[in-house]
Amino acid sequence: MPLSVTFLQGFFSSYQHLEKFYVAYSGGVDSTILLHAMHAAELPIHALHVNHHLQQDSDRWQEHCEEVCKSLSVPLIVRHAQITKLPQKSLENSARDARYALLEELLDLKSAIVTAHHRDDLAETVLLQLLRGAGPAGLAAMPDCKKLSIGFHLRPLLTYSRTELLEYASSNNLQWIDDPSNQLNDFDRNYLRNEVMPMLLKRWPAAQRTLSRSANLQADALSCLNDLAEMDIKAARTKQAQILDVGALQALSSERLNNALRYWIKSNGMRVPSKKVLQQIVSDIVLKKEIDTSPLQTWKDGEIRRFRNRLYLMQPLKPHDASQVIRWKIDQPLFIESLNRTLLPKELVDADIAIPDGVNELIVRFRKGGERLKPIGNKQHRSLKNLLQEADIPPWERARIPLLFHNDELISVLGYWNVGLGCETTS
Template sequence: MSLCDHFHRHLQALYPAGPLFVAFSGGLDSTVLLALAARLAAEQQRDIMALHVHHGLQAAAEAWPAHCRQVAKRLGVEYRMLKVKVNTGPRVSVEAAARDARYAALAAELPPGAALLTGHHLDDQAETLLLALKRGAGIKGLAAMPACKPLGRGIQLRPLLEVERAELERFATEQGLRWVEDPSNADNRFDRNFLRNDILPRLLTQWPAFARTASRSAALCAEQLELARELAEQDLRPLLNASNGLGIAGLSRLSPARRNNALRHWLSERGMHLSRSQLEVAWTELALAREDADPVVKIGGQELRRYQEHLYVPALQGAPVAVSALQPGQWLELGVGRLRCRRVESGAQIRADVQPSELHIAFGISGLRATPLGRSGSRSLKKLWQEYGVPPWQRPRVPLLMHKDKLVAAVGLFVCADYAPEPSQPGWQLEWEPYAL
């Protein structure tokens, strides 16, 4: 199968229609990718854009934007340069910082549902797997690079992931393509360059199929990663409370391996990525601490906390935003989530005679009392927080739906009995989509 046929087949499977954005550095891999994508876009009448990220980190790179513009023009592809600022300094990996800045800029260019194509190939996959082994990574790292992953409002596709670099170079030579060579690629102080320049050639000399078999191992790890994710979601579902806290008792009933899998998945969804030793510390020093303790584990600027035998990762961002009046049918951004009040004929939460314009959203009001629907007798809001298991650090972030000075609802938790309609009566329904608490 020719490289063009391979590319067309894989792209058809990954992204059969829609605009194409190509990450175009000007090097061999992205030049071949752009040429293939340009041919496919012309045949299928699809929009295509070449995106070149200019990091400004080395003198040689100053000439690359002009070169990339010329190549794109020759291929009949629209071109755009994105200039980024890379944060450097002591203890900062320039390679990682440049990658983060590059992908942030590329992601920002993608309209909803669009695809960014990158030129990663089979040799890159082998290097990624070797780097993961060097770090002592688990199956997530050993799964290496997926062919498709979310990026910004769209997706990132790697349609050349099964193609060897040597095949890309043969195609480029046959087609008369011109590309630039990055001088920094010869600097073996960078781990990936060391593998690419010294180690992988030796492995391929000894075992010519090494890159392909390594890629097969990565694919098997990716399957195991998907199984682990499905198992974690299954195990976590009954362990989460209304405040997104994770029950320690339920975790304790799982085997150690299954518990670690569930806990690791739950933490990663909240932006915490723990090593094996950090996970053990979190379990022994936090989950298994004495009942009257208030332990905190801090990792990477985030906190893992415990309250009422549940684990929490308090949010770092999103200040609450009060709203003076509700507008029927309109989503309101509250900083900690978004809320919509909608008229319904049945299944209402709030009486029809209460007008949304008379309601407002507040946060952190002290001294309130309420009688939640289905409960008898009023209680202080402080007492209700405890009964509903809302941790102290989350309470100022819970939207309070107010009618003048009276509490109508603690959004996402309860509606006050005085404002609830009779069953099957029309009224107002609250739709609440919280951000991470």
């Protein structure tokens, strides 16, 4: 059954709360069909074309997209991608990642990216994920609606085959661009499409529908696994979403622990590390009974640390020079790059820090070791090291806490303790 405007209107009726749809428009046949059909369905669309500058005719393709959108009176946004080829990633995947990054920059809470993936694409993705050893998350392949950190990614054409979509293109006399790179079998997806799928379909004519059904079943299984992970993370969660109780995690079976950690990392906006790295997190950090130091496991997107009985999920820490001395004009914000933090004048007021009248500048330093102070309300001097330990502050944070000085006198361990003016502090 060829694509119909009525079908699209029914699909998008579930997303009436969204105000704008960005159609990923390459100029190829699939995205041309999607753009034309969504325009015919009178949906609030903008087309977005990403020029990767990877082909000799890239600029000509952009001009074609501009002409088509002008003829349809559809607003077109053009973005230019800079592709960085990484050793562990194919050029195809690098281009895709750059494209989606540009697409997502446009989104807000009431908008969505719409792509023209269809049933053939879905079948190819399932096979690729199988060959990569993927679990349910990979085999679930392409949902028709995916919640992003901001906005949504919609795929309304997944129930249609490429053949059915071409019927729509033919009946509407659509013009599109054929990308010659689609015939190059150097790319895994092209090899599957051009060589493997024809053989599979010759032997099993319903293979695409069967693979699509398998993806749907994997999506159901993934939903159950996510529900279970949410229960396990909730039981281990502390007051902060990025900190979990190690004891609660150690009580889980190996399978549930791995599932919970993957879900926790992903729900905090980070890519899940490889299976090897995840196993190291479990064996070297989570399940260690006695830990003398603060173990650390890093990967591209983040790092996991443990302090006492708590597990911390963090962005990778930037190099930090604890010997630096910074002058702060306290009527202005101060950005400290190594902390990725901005100190605000409001913090001084909220912390009730005693600053002498007429003083408009403080000195920001960091802990070196050996500091002693007498916090307001204390009867005797204490070492800053002991105060930080008693406050349960993780070791990696201690040298990153701003210490505020006036005339070489420590007046605040910002966010923790204030020192009365005139009180003795030593280092």
